[in-house]
Amino acid sequence: MGLGQLISWTSRQIRSRFFESLLIILAISLGVAVLSVVGTVVIKGTRELNMSDPEQNTITIQQKVDDYRTFYKSGNKIPAQLVGSIEAEEVKLSLDFIEDLQIAIPEIDTILAYEHQGGRLKGAPPMNETDWRSGPDPNWLTIIWTLPNLITFLNGELEKGSFYTLDDFKNQEAVAVIGYDLAQDLFPDKDPLGQLIELEHIDTPLTVIGVLKKVPEEIPERYTQFSWFRSEMNRYIFSPRHNCNQTNDPIFSSITLVPKNDDPTAKVKDYLLARYGDSLSVESAREELQFFLKSMQPMLIFIGGLASLALFIASLNILNLMLARVLKRTKSIGISKAIGASKSNIFWQFLIESLSLGLLGGLVGLGLVALATPLLKSLGEIFAISLPTVFLSLGASLTVSLIFGIYPAIKASRINPVDALRAE
Amino acid sequence: MENFKFLLLMIKKRPLRFILTTLQIALGVLAAALIFNIHFGLTDMINNTASQTSEEFLQVSIFEEEKMEDGNIIHAMGNKRLSSKLLQELANNTNSILGISSQNYFHDLLLVDKNLYRPVGAFSAGASFNQTFPLEFINGSFYTEAEEKDNKTVISEALAKTLFGTTDVLGETIGVTTSKDSEPTNYLVTGVFKELPPTITMLLGPVNMVLTPPSYMISESFVEFSLRIEKNQFTEIKSAIEELVFQECGPEAKVTIDTAQTLLNQIKSSTDSFLKILGILAFAAVVVSSIGILSIMLVNILERTREIGLRRALGATKGTIFGQMLYESIMLSNIGGFMGLILAAIVSRFFNVGKILNFMYINMQTTQSSLSWQAALLSLALASIVGGLFGIYPAYQAAQYSPVESLRD
Numbered sequence: 163m164g165l166g167q168l169i170s171w172t173s174r175q176i177r178s179r180f181f182e183s184l185l186i187i188l189a190i191s192l193g194v195a196v197l198s199v200v201g202t203v204v205i206k207g208t209r210e211l212n213m214s215d216p217e218q219n220t221i222t223i224q225q226k227v228d229d230y231r232t233f234y235k236s237g238n239k240i241p242a243q244l245v246g247s248i249e250a251e252e253v254k255l256s257l258d259f260i261e262d263l264q265i266a267i268p269e270i271d272t273i274l275a276y277e278h279q280g281g282r283l284k285g286a287p288p289m290n291e292t293d294w295r296s297g298p299d300p301n302w303l304t305i306i307w308t309l310p311n312l313i314t315f316l317n318g319e320l321e322k323g324s325f326y327t328l329d330d331f332k333n334q335e336a337v338a339v340i341g342y343d344l345a346q347d348l349f350p351d352k353d354p355l356g357q358l359i360e361l362e363h364i365d366t367p368l369t370v371i372g373v374l375k376k377v378p379e380e381i382p383e384r385y386t387q388f389s390w391f392r393s394e395m396n397r398y399i400f401s402p403r404h405n406c407n408q409t410n411d412p413i414f415s416s417i418t419l420v421p422k423n424d425d426p427t428a429k430v431k432d433y434l435l436a437r438y439g440d441s442l443s444v445e446s447a448r449e450e451l452q453f454f455l456k457s458m459q460p461m462l463i464f465i466g467g468l469a470s471l472a473l474f475i476a477s478l479n480i481l482n483l484m485l486a487r488v489l490k491r492t493k494s495i496g497i498s499k500a501i502g503a504s505k506s507n508i509f510w511q512f513l514i515e516s517l518s519l520g521l522l523g524g525l526v527g528l529g530l531v532a533l534a535t536p537l538l539k540s541l542g543e544i545f546a547i548s549l550p551t552v553f554l555s556l557g558a559s560l561t562v563s564l565i566f567g568i569y570p571a572i573k574a575s576r577i578n579p580v581d582a583l584r585a586e
Numbered sequence: 587m588e589n590f591k592f593l594l595l596m597i598k599k600r601p602l603r604f605i606l607t608t609l610q611i612a613l614g615v616l617a618a619a620l621i622f623n624i625h626f627g628l629t630d631m632i633n634n635t636a637s638q639t640s641e642e643f644l645q646v647s648i649f650e651e652e653k654m655e656d657g658n659i660i661h662a663m664g665n666k667r668l669s670s671k672l673l674q675e676l677a678n679n680t681n682s683i684l685g686i687s688s689q690n691y692f693h694d695l696l697l698v699d700k701n702l703y704r705p706v707g708a709f710s711a712g713a714s715f716n717q718t719f720p721l722e723f724i725n726g727s728f729y730t731e732a733e734e735k736d737n738k739t740v741i742s743e744a745l746a747k748t749l750f751g752t753t754d755v756l757g758e759t760i761g762v763t764t765s766k767d768s769e770p771t772n773y774l775v776t777g778v779f780k781e782l783p784p785t786i787t788m789l790l791g792p793v794n795m796v797l798t799p800p801s802y803m804i805s806e807s808f809v810e811f812s813l814r815i816e817k818n819q820f821t822e823i824k825s826a827i828e829e830l831v832f833q834e835c836g837p838e839a840k841v842t843i844d845t846a847q848t849l850l851n852q853i854k855s856s857t858d859s860f861l862k863i864l865g866i867l868a869f870a871a872v873v874v875s876s877i878g879i880l881s882i883m884l885v886n887i888l889e890r891t892r893e894i895g896l897r898r899a900l901g902a903t904k905g906t907i908f909g910q911m912l913y914e915s916i917m918l919s920n921i922g923g924f925m926g927l928i929l930a931a932i933v934s935r936f937f938n939v940g941k942i943l944n945f946m947y948i949n950m951q952t953t954q955s956s957l958s959w960q961a962a963l964l965s966l967a968l969a970s971i972v973g974g975l976f977g978i979y980p981a982y983q984a985a986q987y988s989p990v991e992s993l994r995d
Contacts, residue, residue: 185881189874196870225766226703252766461942468617468867472874475613479878482606486885 172515179487183519186480190523190559193473195530198555199538200469202547204462205554216271216420217386219448221427223434224416225252226443253438255414257332260309263419266433269426272315275414276308279405281361303344303361305368305399306391313339313374313400315420316391321345323355323372331402334412338403339372343396359399368401387418387447476523477562484516484570488577495574496582505575512571513564520563524556531555589913596886596914604918607882611922611972612929614875615965617868619930622961624942625861630958632850635784641684642820643719644813645789645844648831666835667807676830682819685717688811690803691791698761698770699749706745708762708795710803715796718814719786726756726777729798733776739797740777753778762797773797785846820845875922876972883915883980887987894984895992904985911981912974919973923966930965931957 176183253259260273286301306312310326318339326337338359345354349370358367377395391398404412419430427446434442488495495508531538531547538545597604648668649661670688677686689711696703709715716728721740729738739760746753749760755778761770782793789812815823824843831841887894894907934957 182881182884185877185884189877189881192870192874192877196867200867460937464620464937464942465864465867468620468864468871471613471617472867472871475610475871475874475878478606478610478613479874479881482603482610482878482882483885485602485606486882486889490885490889 168510168514169518171511172518175487175515176518182483186476186483186519187523187526189476189479190473190520190563191525191527191530193476194524194527194555194559195534196472197469197558198527198531198547198551199534199545200465201554202551203545204466205550206548215386216422217388219421219425219446220387221419221421221430221447222416222445223255223419223430223442224445225255226441253441254411255417256411258411260417262437263430263433266437267426267429269422269424269429270419271422272311272420273417274309274312274315274420275417276306276312277404277415279305279307281305281364281405284360284362303359303399304394304397305338305361305401305405307402307404308400310402316388316395318377318395318400319375321373321375322353323370325372326400326402331412334403336366336368336401336403337371338368338399338401339374340370340400341374341396341398342376344399345370345373364405366403368399368403473558473562477566480516480519480563481566481569484512484567485573487515488512488570488574491574492577492582495577496579499577499579500583508577509571509575512574513567516563516567516570517560520559520567521556523563524559527555527559528552589910590917592910593914593917603882607879607918608922608925610875610878611919611969612925614872614972615923615926615969616929616933617871618968619927619957619961619965620933620937621861621864621868622964623930623934623957624864626958626960628854628857628861632854635788636847636850640817642815642817642845642847643786643789644815644820644823645810646813646827647810647842648835648839649809649842650838651840661840663809666831666839667809668811668831668834669807671806672830672834673808673811676826677813680823680826682816682823683813684816685714685719685814686811687711687714687718688805688808689715689790689796690799692764694764695795696763696766696770697749697795698763703766704749706794707792708797709790709793710797710799712799718812719782719790719793720814721777721779721782721796723777723779724753726775728796729776734798737771737773737798738776739773739795740779741775741796742794743778743780745794746775746778760795771800788846788849789844820847872968872972876976879915879919879973880976880979883911883977884983886914887911887980887984890984891987891992894987895989898987898989899993907987908981908985911984912977915977915980916970916973919969919977920966923969926969927957927962927965930962 255275260275264270264273280303282299283301283303309331310328313325320339321342323339325339326335330337340348340354340359348354348359349357354370354373357370359370360367374395377392379393419426425446425448427444427449431444434444498508528547535546538547647663648666649663650666652660652662673686673688677683689709692708692710695706695708697706698704712734713729713731721728723740724743726740728740729736739762741749741755741760743753746755749755750758755775758775759772760775761772763770782790787793813823827843828841831839897907898904
């Protein structure tokens with residue numbers, strides 16, 4: 163029996179029991195519709211949380227005592243974790259510390275260290291009360307005190323001038339690399355290079371040695387702790403000079419590690435513990451996410467279970483009705499067998515029938531989702547169906563109809579022609 | 587009784603079909619029962635939490651609305667304040683206000699514990715704190731107004747046990763600092779209190795330690811303060827506070843007043859949309875299982891055409907046949923419904939409200955760990971309705987069979 167014959171036989175069967183088949187298809191389609199919408203949300207959600215981007219895998223090191231979150235991380239429960247000894251000498255997050263760490267752990271790609279500082283432009287008119295209400299101070303400039311590698315890490319390119327070097331940083335030179343928009347605002351008619359930026363409460367004015375190219379405003383693919391930098395870079399001042407005149411051996415309050423591909427958190431923790439004792443807090447973004455996901459887990463399992471329940475019920479329906487069909491057709495199967503149909507002929511007849519019911523159900527289900535798309539989109543972009551979900555739902559409906567169609571098909575193929583013909 | 591015999595016969599003849607049909611219903615009922623259970627569990631949890639005390643606690647904050655350049659409105663706090671004198675007057679003039687106080691929260695407070703730092707959140711407050719939030723003491727008592735200038739503290743049972751291993755710690759001192767760069771200040775422990783009820787911790791967060799305010803924190807005017815009031819006086823006191831703020835701070839000042847109840851309502855409304863999504867999923871499962879019973883009943887009557895014809899020929903009326911078929915479908919649904927309840931009772935042991943809503947960090951105790959009776963009853967009713975509704979059409983079909991034609995088949 164060829165495929166064409168099988169299909170025409172199947173369509174005849176479906177037509178002859180039209181209402182019943184319609185109900186099966188409807189049941190499957192509802193199950194598929196629910197599963198595909200929930201599946202889309204889960205797939206899109208996990209893709210959003212996909213940690214393939216090293217920027218999302220950062221590790222932050224700071225003094226444990228400074229990390230006030232230790233209390234919150236213990237769930238606000240007493241006893242909170244004990245941190246940092248009162249007598250122990252503080253581990254200084256200095257340039258030497260960074261260099262040692264980079265050598266000790268080759269899995270680290272970049273070590274960033276920065277602090278937000280800032281000040282008001284000298285000579286700017288003071289803010290009065292109405293100004294405060296109208297928004298942030300336009301004369302307040304943000305200075306990022308950082309190692310030079312942060313600018314290259316953020317893909318900052320020079321419009322003119324040059325970057326400062328690590329030596330400039332070590333010497334705490336009073337120089338600055340500024341964003342494009344800021345350069346336009348501060349020095350509209352002049353060449354910004356070599357100009358001085360003077361801020362209140364800061365003794366040494368900063369000399370502009372470089373201007374960055376304009377960073378286009380675009381919505382980032384995913385949000386990381388650096389997204390904000392990128393969106394604000396056009397107005398930032400990057401400088402090696404600390405506000406408070408840290409002339410010798412600058413110390414950072416926290417440093418950020420960007421790993422290569424593997425997650426080196428455990429290695430970093432071991433290394434720091436062995437070398438400096440238990441006084442530094444090591445915070446990995448991946449661990450935070452896992453912690454978050456773990457709290458979501460019961461809910462996700464619950465929703466996933468509910469979403470697959472409908473399809474499972476629908477497949478029980480297939481099983482039930484296919485068994486009834488086998489029973490109903492016992493006599494005709496007997497006749498087919500008596501005139502020469504093989505076991506596998508009968509088996510395939512019934513399996514193809516349940517598979518096509520499943521496939522039709524899947525297609526109708528997708529149609530339902532397509533109809534509901536405007537409604538789903540209004541709930542949120544994450545609900546809009548995508549290609550992987552189409553495959554997921556068709557695959558799911560075919561799989562269940564295969565699994566639950568096998569038993570009736572086997573039962574049909576085993577029918578003994580003699581008994582079948584004798585039976586009422 | 588006759589109907590029941592026919593049902594038993596049918597079950598005996600097609601046991602697998604019976605199992606599959608009831609299982610379909612059971613799974614539909616399971617989905618419905620779980621959702622009902624979450625709904626009732628949440629309502630219970632909220633009612634339990636709210637009814638724990640006979641008094642209400644209010645957290646008031648005064649702010650101004652500011653329009654930002656991007657059109658967003660932010661709450662600016664600090665400019666508009668009420669003086670402590672005015673607050674005291676308000677309390678004296680209103681009988682239903684039982685206590686009024688203001689406290690500050692140090693989120694970065696470090697305790698010195700055997701030469702190690704231990705980060706703990708703590709409140710700095712005057713003696714009036716105890717009038718607003720009456721603490722229940724195991725040992726000692728709250729510091730008095732006269733002691734406010736000294737360094738005194740009261741700590742929770744849990745903190746006492748953590749720091750000293752015992753609750754008998756009166757006269758001990760605790761070193762406290764906000765930064766590792768500065769010398770710790772010693773505070774004398776004057777009392778150890780029991781854990782506070784959720785009506786208070788929902789407003790304040792966890793209270794582990796209350797200490798006398800450092801001099802730089804003592805203020806004569808407040809943007810935030812707390813009240814203890816008699817139950818059911820909320821609306822009256824709310825308008826009294828709003829009027830006072832309007833008079834003192836001008837029309838641009840606004841007030842938010844939180845109580846445990848308003849916070850609970852917020853939690854409820856934020857979980858409502860989540861429950862709706864779950865409800866849709868469960869509804870789909872119920873619809874699919876009703877389609878299941880409809881289609882299998884249609885097959886049933888088709889297979890029993892001869893039986894029905896024979897009964898009609900022997901004198902059964904259309905009504906009898908209709909009744910019998912409807913009875914079968916309702917019975918199947920109810921048997922399925924009971925199976926579903928058993929499943930739901932098992933599943934809800936593993937997924938109670940607290941666990942499912944875990945990710946929302948709701949700080950409440952849940953007592954519910956099994957299926958609530960309301961949920962069970964509702965889902966059984968649902969099963970009967972489904973069986974009845976979707977059994978009508980097949981039963982009607984069966985009743986239409988003409989005896990002559992059915993027997994000729």
